[in-house]
Amino acid sequence: MSEAPAWIEGLARGDRAALARAITAVENDTPAAAAVLAAVRGRLGRALVIGITGAPGAGKSTLTAAMIEVLRAGGKSVGVVAVDPSSPITGGAILGDRIRMTRHAGDDGVFVRSLAARGHLGGLSRTAERVIDVMDASGRDAVIVETVGTGQNEVEIAGIADVRVVVVAPGLGDDVQAIKAGILEIADLLVVNKADHPLADRTARQLAIGTELGERAVPVLKTVASSGEGVAALVEAVVELRRTLGCRRLDPAHRRAVLAGAAGDFLAERIAGGGEAIDALATALAEGRIGRRDAAREVLALLAGKGRTQ
Ligand SMILES: Nc1nc2c(ncn2[C@@H]2O[C@H](COP(=O)(O)OP(=O)(O)OP(=O)(O)O)[C@@H](O)[C@H]2O)c(=O)[nH]1
Numbered sequence: 001m002s003e004a005p006a007w008i009e010g011l012a013r014g015d016r017a018a019l020a021r022a023i024t025a026v027e028n029d030t031p032a033a034a035a036v037l038a039a040v041r042g043r044l045g046r047a048l049v050i051g052i053t054g055a056p057g058a059g060k061s062t063l064t065a066a067m068i069e070v071l072r073a074g075g076k077s078v079g080v081v082a083v084d085p086s087s088p089i090t091g092g093a094i095l096g097d098r099i100r101m102t103r104h105a106g107d108d109g110v111f112v113r114s115l116a117a118r119g120h121l122g123g124l125s126r127t128a129e130r131v132i133d134v135m136d137a138s139g140r141d142a143v144i145v146e147t148v149g150t151g152q153n154e155v156e157i158a159g160i161a162d163v164r165v166v167v168v169a170p171g172l173g174d175d176v177q178a179i180k181a182g183i184l185e186i187a188d189l190l191v192v193n194k195a196d197h198p199l200a201d202r203t204a205r206q207l208a209i210g211t212e213l214g215e216r217a218v219p220v221l222k223t224v225a226s227s228g229e230g231v232a233a234l235v236e237a238v239v240e241l242r243r244t245l246g247c248r249r250l251d252p253a254h255r256r257a258v259l260a261g262a263a264g265d266f267l268a269e270r271i272a273g274g275g276e277a278i279d280a281l282a283t284a285l286a287e288g289r290i291g292r293r294d295a296a297r298e299v300l301a302l303l304a305g306k307g308r309t310q
């Protein structure tokens with residue numbers, strides 16, 4: 001490991017420039033990344049990390065801006081991580097988000113960073129997690145993670161947050177598919193935004209019924225992000241939930257999942273490389289001559305060098 005750059009000590013003081021450099025280091029996995037991660041260790045778990053996800057146009061960015069307003073009024077410093085896994089480069093959607101947040105542009109208490117989808121070692125969600133870690137360690141009181149879209153990647157990224165808020169627009173709650181989609185399953189809180197819309201009450205009721213059928217009760221709140229109505233109550237509910245849920249990134253189950261992901265990626269890479277024994281095993285699995293678990297065990301043994309050579 002190379003010597004830690006001098007700017008790293010500014011991170012613990014919440015220095016903006018140091019924060020920006022540290023995020024760039026972990027995002028691009030530069031030589032300074034190891035020093036950043038070392039500086040971050042032991043300083044995690046203080047920030048309230050809020051995940052905002054939901055269908056395009058539901059009002060996530062407007063709601064994020066409104067939540068920033070409430071948090072800033074309460075004297076809290078805020079970090080924002082905007083992620084768009086669907087766009088290969090930091091593009092239109094995120095640019096739009098940035099513009100909407102210009103109200104906070106001159107405010108040192110607000111730090112916004114967009115994450116592009118391309119080229120992340122260990123996946124975008126792993127990078128997002130590291131960026132959140134850096135913001136947390138730099139003393140941000142709250143970190144808001146906004147993801148665009150509702151794919152697997154987005155659900156995974158939102159899953160890193162301590163409190164996961166799923167934003168729904170009026171009308172969408174009537175759609176059973178929306179309730180079935182994995183996105184609602186990860187919600188700690190459901191928000192029907194655009195509550196100024198006539199369908200909002202009905203959607204909120206439908207969602208409440210939908211979640212009652214599930215394994216746990218999920219609170220349903222209503223907001224008008226564009227006017228700020230209901231947003232203070234939302235922030236209050238999020239803070240309250242964080243008290244019981246704790247810091248998700250420090251959770252052993254989450255850490256195991258990260259390890260499982262790393263192991264899975266490694267295995268996939270090795271198996272994709274093929275070879276006589278691996279291809280024979282793959283054929284046996286495809287033809288039903290061996291079960292999935294047995295095949296998995298065998299491939300592990302093979303890669304560990306203890307399996308059959310043929
Ligand atoms: N009437 C009304 N309009 C809203 C409200 N919140 C947001 N909007 C509008 O809805 C549109 C979409 O809002 P965004 O905040 O960009 O939504 P988003 O979910 O971030 O959208 P993507 O990032 O593109 O997925 C904008 O025109 C907002 O001004 C609300 O509470 N009421």
Ligand SMILES: [Mg+2]
Binds near residue numbers: 060061062093097148
């Ligand atoms: Mg947005």
